[in-house]
Amino acid sequence: MHIRENESLRDRNSFGFDIRAEYFCSASSIDEVKEALAWQQSKNLQLLVLGGGSNTVFTRNVSGLVLHLAIDNLAAKTSGDTVSVAVGAGINWHSLVKSTVFNGHYGLENLALIPGNAGAAPIQNIGAYGKEVCDNLESVEVIHRTTGEQLTLSNTECQFGYRHSLFKTPKGSDFIVLGINLELSTIDDPVVTYDALANKDPTAKQVFQQVCVIRSSKLPDPSVIGNAGSFFKNPIVPRLQVDALRDEYPSLPVYLQSDGSCKLPAAWLIDQAGWKGHRIDGVGVHDKQALVLVNHGTGNGQQIAILANEIRTDIKNRYNIELEREPVIY
Numbered sequence: 001m002h003i004r005e006n007e008s009l010r011d012r013n014s015f016g017f018d019i020r021a022e023y024f025c026s027a028s029s030i031d032e033v034k035e036a037l038a039w040q041q042s043k044n045l046q047l048l049v050l051g052g053g054s055n056t057v058f059t060r061n062v063s064g065l066v067l068h069l070a071i072d073n074l075a076a077k078t079s080g081d082t083v084s085v086a087v088g089a090g091i092n093w094h095s096l097v098k099s100t101v102f103n104g105h106y107g108l109e110n111l112a113l114i115p116g117n118a119g120a121a122p123i124q125n126i127g128a129y130g131k132e133v134c135d136n137l138e139s140v141e142v143i144h145r146t147t148g149e150q151l152t153l154s155n156t157e158c159q160f161g162y163r164h165s166l167f168k169t170p171k172g173s174d175f176i177v178l179g180i181n182l183e184l185s186t187i188d189d190p191v192v193t194y195d196a197l198a199n200k201d202p203t204a205k206q207v208f209q210q211v212c213v214i215r216s217s218k219l220p221d222p223s224v225i226g227n228a229g230s231f232f233k234n235p236i237v238p239r240l241q242v243d244a245l246r247d248e249y250p251s252l253p254v255y256l257q258s259d260g261s262c263k264l265p266a267a268w269l270i271d272q273a274g275w276k277g278h279r280i281d282g283v284g285v286h287d288k289q290a291l292v293l294v295n296h297g298t299g300n301g302q303q304i305a306i307l308a309n310e311i312r313t314d315i316k317n318r319y320n321i322e323l324e325r326e327p328v329i330y
């Protein structure tokens with residue numbers, strides 16, 4: 001384990017903000033994670049766990065230790081139609097999706113091209129195009145950051161919800177994900193509930209390819225223009241409030257939920273409010289995707305945080321809806 005001082009995190013966050021970690025260490029095994037935690041505790045330093053940095057907004061230099069999870073084990077075991085796949089936290093998510101789908105192990109195809117690493121996937125229960133990682137997650141391997149206790153948390157124990165999990169609660173935020181255990185299938189029967197995928201009874205490989213095409217055409221590539229994907233969750237609001245809003249905004253798209261509440265597209269609300277393409281200093285709202293805040297090259301995390309707050313306040317004032325942020329702000 002090698003601990004580096006005053007390390008630049010510019011290439012380790014998808015906004016490309018030029019901030020520094022007081023100490024940085026990349027752990028490629030569970031023993032190295034334990035070693036890093038022991039060192040951090042002996043020095044009484046703060047700890048920040050980092051994967052691919054694609055859901056993180058750095059507003060300042062990070063004091064203490066940034067622990068990058070680089071554990072990269074990958075093993076699949078087939079039993080009948082079921083394929084159990086153990087994945088280290090440091091495996092790149094999209095590479096994992098691609099390799100499973102092209103090995104005939106299906107289930108992750110809808111989640112192609114989501115940036116970041118496997119260890120972060122359960123944190124916000126990543127989802128896209130009709131699926132969430134919890135649909136194929138059997139359990140999560142964790143270590144407690146202070147006690148060092150190692151546990152296997154079942155899918156139910158992880159308390160998954162829409163962009164939510166135990167790991168986002170005070171009770172679960174002390175766990176570091178070491179790996180995830182997926183349950184995939186050899187049966188090629190993809191989920192095609194999302195309109196753009198539903199046209200032709202596609203195979204899982206076709207869904208994978210279609211998702212890649214749609215995403216590449218719709219979302220800005222962070223290597224070209226810094227961003228963290230969708231900045232706000234789609235708000236879920238009571239039916240009565242939506243009926244009132246529809247009187248004023250008849251074209252408001254509404255997705256009815258099983259409990260009778262309604263999910264509204266945050267992108268539509270922000271777009272209607274005129275934010276698309278808006279710029280403040282070196283940051284702004286993407287000119288084609290109102291839900292994506294971008295770094296035009298000279299921006300910083302504080303400017304992103306200010307812009308996000310301005311949008312939230314405006315949406316609250318216009319529609320009486322509280323937008324919830326998706327990325328983590330440090």
Ligand SMILES: Cc1cc2nc3c(=O)[nH]c(=O)nc-3n(C[C@H](O)[C@H](O)[C@H](O)COP(=O)(O)OP(=O)(O)OC[C@H]3O[C@@H](n4cnc5c(N)ncnc54)[C@H](O)[C@@H]3O)c2cc1C
Binds near residue numbers: 054118177
């Ligand atoms: C262009 C773009 C498109 C995106 N599209 C989607 C999408 O369609 N759906 C979606 O759900 N998300 C999407 N995202 C968000 C992002 O890709 C996911 O949230 C991803 O899971 C983040 O992974 P990461 O490794 O980069 O996490 P990081 O940014 O490194 O970390 C995110 C949070 O998780 C914590 N964390 C990371 N690893 C661990 C670990 N091993 N143990 C404990 N805590 C950990 C960090 O401390 C931090 O709080 C998109 C982002 C971008 C830039």
